[in-house]
Amino acid sequence: MKLPILYSLQHCPYAMRARLGLLLADQQVLLRAIVMKSKPEEMLAVSPKGTVPVLILPDETVIDESLDIMIWALQQNDPEDLLHKDSPDDLPTTIDLIRRNDKEFKPQLEIYKKAKRFRLENVIEERQKCEVFIAELEQKLATNQFFIGQKPGLIDYALLPFVRQFSRVHRSWFLQAPYPYLRTWLESHMQSRLYGKAMAKFPLWLDGHEECLFGKTKTDKT
Secondary structure (H helix, E strand, C coil): CCCCEEEECCCCHHHHHHHHHHHHCCCCEEEEECECCECCHHHHHHCCCCCCCEEECCCCCEECCHHHHHHHHHHHCCCCCCCCCCCCCHHHHHHHHHHHHHHHHHHHHHHHHHHHHCCCCCHHHHHHHHHHHHHHHHHHHHHCCCCCCCCCCHHHHHHHHHHHHHHHHCHHHHHHCCCHHHHHHHHHHHCCHHHHHHCCCCCEHHHHCCCEEECCCCCCCC
């Protein structure tokens, strides 16, 4: 049986998002680990924008947006009902929040990371701009265990890599920041077996063109 091919970068939050979605949906792929300074010609031929993740299905369909990969995977199989099929209003809310994360929060997070890295005078100001979104997430968790309702959904796993990235910019500050619910949520996810599997390190594909099997099998239970 021919498997999909996934081009992935270990610490890219978008690639992390895609890997989480594939694991949650029990979808197996052949993973090709890359680094951005040396992009495979094979990847660029099917996705000229040159960013990860890129998923190539057996019928040669190319999906090169992380959220689209998650939704495709969960449409194949959604054992934990992460799409909340019995609550149709949840998906538009989920998509809206993810879009805001990608279009507003993530660009500001990059500015904050740069300010912290280069010890710029405006680092606190840039962090506070990020906190507008972070505070909204904290508020959601103050009344629910997860971002939408009392069970995990697509939104939780789609935002996980980005909240993780924010927490690591200034770790000591985050540990005492006024976001206790978000810290608990983040720690719970990062201590899970699922997260460990999503963050497994694979040999670079260009070094030996070794395709690595990624994804759960029927006997691999969380």
